[in-house]
Amino acid sequence: MLSKNGEISISVIKRIPRYYRFLEILMNEGVTKISSNELAARMSTTASQIRQDLNCFGCFGMQGYGYNIKQLHSEIGKILNVNKISKMVLIGAGNLGHAIASHMDFKSRGFSLIGIFDKDPDLIGKEINGMTITSMDELDAFCKKNTPKSAIICVPYSAAPEIVKILIENKVKGFWNFSHYNIMKDYPNTVVENVHLSDSLMTLSYQMKK
Amino acid sequence: MLSKNGEISISVIKRIPRYYRFLEILMNEGVTKISSNELAARMSTTASQIRQDLNCFGCFGMQGYGYNIKQLHSEIGKILNVNKISKMVLIGAGNLGHAIASHMDFKSRGFSLIGIFDKDPDLIGKEINGMTITSMDELDAFCKKNTPKSAIICVPYSAAPEIVKILIENKVKGFWNFSHYNIMKDYPNTVVENVHLSDSLMTLSYQMKK
DNA sequence: TAGATTGTTAATCGATTAACAATC
DNA sequence: TAGATTGTTAATCGATTAACAATC
Numbered sequence: 001m002l003s004k005n006g007e008i009s010i011s012v013i014k015r016i017p018r019y020y021r022f023l024e025i026l027m028n029e030g031v032t033k034i035s036s037n038e039l040a041a042r043m044s045t046t047a048s049q050i051r052q053d054l055n056c057f058g059c060f061g062m063q064g065y066g067y068n069i070k071q072l073h074s075e076i077g078k079i080l081n082v083n084k085i086s087k088m089v090l091i092g093a094g095n096l097g098h099a100i101a102s103h104m105d106f107k108s109r110g111f112s113l114i115g116i117f118d119k120d121p122d123l124i125g126k127e128i129n130g131m132t133i134t135s136m137d138e139l140d141a142f143c144k145k146n147t148p149k150s151a152i153i154c155v156p157y158s159a160a161p162e163i164v165k166i167l168i169e170n171k172v173k174g175f176w177n178f179s180h181y182n183i184m185k186d187y188p189n190t191v192v193e194n195v196h197l198s199d200s201l202m203t204l205s206y207q208m209k210k
Numbered sequence: 211m212l213s214k215n216g217e218i219s220i221s222v223i224k225r226i227p228r229y230y231r232f233l234e235i236l237m238n239e240g241v242t243k244i245s246s247n248e249l250a251a252r253m254s255t256t257a258s259q260i261r262q263d264l265n266c267f268g269c270f271g272m273q274g275y276g277y278n279i280k281q282l283h284s285e286i287g288k289i290l291n292v293n294k295i296s297k298m299v300l301i302g303a304g305n306l307g308h309a310i311a312s313h314m315d316f317k318s319r320g321f322s323l324i325g326i327f328d329k330d331p332d333l334i335g336k337e338i339n340g341m342t343i344t345s346m347d348e349l350d351a352f353c354k355k356n357t358p359k360s361a362i363i364c365v366p367y368s369a370a371p372e373i374v375k376i377l378i379e380n381k382v383k384g385f386w387n388f389s390h391y392n393i394m395k396d397y398p399n400t401v402v403e404n405v406h407l408s409d410s411l412m413t414l415s416y417q418m419k420k
Numbered sequence: 421t422a423g424a425t426t427g428t429t430a431a432t433c434g435a436t437t438a439a440c441a442a443t444c
Numbered sequence: 445t446a447g448a449t450t451g452t453t454a455a456t457c458g459a460t461t462a463a464c465a466a467t468c
Contacts, residue, residue, distance in 0.1 A: 011435065013416055017409035021390060025367070035449060044395050047449090048437055055451060063450040064444040080412045081419045099309030100407070109408055110415035150418060157235070174418045176411060180231060185254050193414040197310070197405065198319055199227035201386060202290045204403040205320035206223055208360060208384045209291045221459065245425065257425095258461055265427060273426040274468040 008056050015053055016076060018043065023073040035066035082110040087146065088176075091163050092154030093118040093126075093133045096178060100152060101128045111150070115142055119159075139163070143170035150174035150191075157181055218266050225263055226286060228253065233283040245276035292320040297356065298386075301373050302364030303328040303336075303343045306388060310362060311338045321360070325352055329369075349373070353380035360384035360401075367391055 022043050026034060036047035043050075054060055060075050061067045077083060088111045090101050097116070106113050116128055119136040126133050134142065143166070151167050153160055153175055160181035167175075174191040175183050183192045232253050236244060246257035253260075264270055270285050271277045287293060298321045300311050307326070316323050326338055329346040336343050344352065353376070361377050363370055363385055370391035377385075384401040385393050393402045 009435075014409075014413060016416065017412035018406070020412065021406070021409065025390065037449080042392070042395070044392060044398075046437070048439095049435095051449095051451065052436080059451065061450050062444060063442070064448045066449065079416065081415045082412065086415075086418065095309040095313045099305040103305040104407065104411065106411075109411045111411065150414065174414055176414050180235065182252070182254060185252070188254075191414065191417045193410055193417065195405075195407065195410055196228070196231070197314065199224075199231065200403055200405055201314065201316075201319045201321065202227035202230065202292065203224060204360065204384055204386050204401065205291045205296075206226065206289065207401045207403065208296065219459075247425080256461070258463095259459095261425095261427065262460080269427065271426050272468060273466070274424045276425065 012053050012056055016079060019050070019053070020073065020076045020080060023069055023076065026069050027073060031069055033066050033068055036061070080110065082108065085110060085112045086150060087112055087114045087148040088150045088152065089113070089115040089117065089148045090152045090154065091117050091139070093123050093128065094154065097152070097154035098128055100154065101131070114146055114148060140166050140170065143167065143172070148172060150176065152176045153179045153181070155179055161186070222263050222266055226290060229260070229263070230283065230286045230290060233279055233286065236279050237283060241279055243276050243278055246271070290320065292318065295320060295322045296360060297322055297324045297358040298360045298362065299323070299325040299327065299358045300362045300364065301327050301349070303333050303338065304364065307362070307364035308338055310364065311341070324356055324358060350376050350380065353377065353382070358382060360386065362386045363389045363391070365389055371396070
C-alpha cells in the first residue's frame with residue numbers, strides 16, 4: 001500500500017525479499033508458474049497480501065493464469081536493485097564479522113565486499129575468502145580511494161560511533177548494523193538496516209513462556 | 211495494545227527486547243532514572259509508544275518522576291523470561307553457527323547451550339567455546355537423554371526439514387531459524403523466530419536505491 | 421502546593437482482508 | 445465461451461499518536 005507521500009510502506013518493503021527467496025526455491029524445484037493462492041500457502045501468508053504487495057510496483061501477473069515464476073523473480077530483483085552492484089566494506093572481523101563475510105552471497109544481493117577492517121593486530125593480515133583484513137587505521141584512506149557506498153558494522157557498541165563518523169565523512173550512505181549503537185539517532189538521513197540478534201533471541205524466549 | 215484474544219500483539223513483543231537493551235546501556239552509563247520522553251529521544255521512538263507498550267504488562271513508572279532504570283530493566287527481564295534458563299541445541303557448526311555459538315551471551319537471554327551438532331566429519335570433535343561438536347547421528351539419542359526445549363537451525367535449506375522433524379519428535383518447542391526452510395508451514399503450533407540475513411541485506415539494497 | 425510525568429482513554433492513521441469487476 | 449485468477453476498490457481491523465485526568 002502506498003502512503004500519502006507516495007512511498008512504499010516499510011511493511012511492504014520488508015516482505016519483498018521474502019517473495020524473492022521463495023521464488024528462488026520454486027525455480028530450483030523447476031516450477032514455472034504459480035497463483036497467488038498457491039504461493040500464499042507455501043509462504044504461510046494470504047493471496048490478498050501478495051497481490052497487494054506486488055501491485056505497489058506494477059502488474060506482474062496474468063489474469064486466469066497466475067505468475068510466471070522466472071519473470072516475477074527477475075522483476076522483484078529489479079525492484080530490490082540487486083543488478084546494480086554497490087561497493088561495501090566490513091568493519092569488525094570477529095566471529096560475527098567473519099561469518100558474515102564468508103557466509104553471505106553479496107553479489108546476488110546487490111553488493112560487492114571490497115574491504116575488511118579490524119583493529120586487532122592478531123587479525124590484521126589474515127585472510128577471509130581470499131580478502132586480507134586491513135588495519136582500522138587505514139579505513140579513512142581506503143574510503144577516500146575506493147568510495148564504498150555502504151558498510152557492515154560488526155564492532156562492539158563502544159567502538160561503533162567513531163567508526164560510523166569516519167564512514168559518514170566519507171559519504172557512506174547505508175549501514176548494515178549489527179552493533180547496539182543507534183546510528184539513526186545521530187544521522188537521521190542515513191539508511192540503516194539493523195540486525196539485533198540478541199533481540200531476536202529474547203523474542204523467542206518470550207514466546208516460549210507458554 | 212492487547213488484541214481481542216487477550217494476547218499481546220507481536221508488534222509490541224518485538225519492541226520489548228529493544229527497551230531491555232537500551233536500559234542496559236543506561237545502567238552501564240550510571241543513569242538511575244529516565245522519563246518516557248528522554249528514553250524515546252534516545253531510542254528514536256515516541257513517549258506514547260513506550261508508555262503504551264509497557265502498560266501492556268503492568269505499571270512500572272511513577273507519576274511526576276519517570277521510570278527507575280534498574281527496576282524497569284528487571285521487570286522487562288521477567289517479562290522476557292530471561293531468568294528461567296531453558297536448554298537449547300545448535301544444529302550446524304559452519305561459519306554462521308560457529309559465530310552464533312561463540313558470540314552470543316545465551317545465559318543473559320534465557321538460554322543455555324547444551325549441545326552443538328554437525329554432519330561434517332572435519333568439524334565433529336572440534337571445540338567451540340569449550341563445547342565439543344557432536345555428530346548429527348547422535349542428535350536423536352542426545353535429545354532423548356537431555357531434553358532440549360529449543361534449537362538453533364544453522365544448516366542449509368535442504369538439510370533442515372529432516373532435522374526439524376527429529377527435533378519436533380523429541381518435543382523441541384522453539385526454533386531460532388537461520389535457514390530458508392519455512393518451519394511454520396509444516397508445524398503451525400511451534401514457536402519460530404526467523405532470522406533471514408539475506409532478506410535484511412536486500413532491504414538495505416532497496417532502501418539505497420534513491 | 422505546583423510541576424512533572426505517568427497510565428489510560430479517545431482519535432487518527434495505516435495495514436490487512438475481503439470482495440468483485442476486469443480480463444486472460 | 446467458461447473458468448480461473450489477477451488487479452483494484454471497499455470494508456475491516458489493528459496499531460500508533462494525541463490528549464488528558466490521575467497522582468506522585
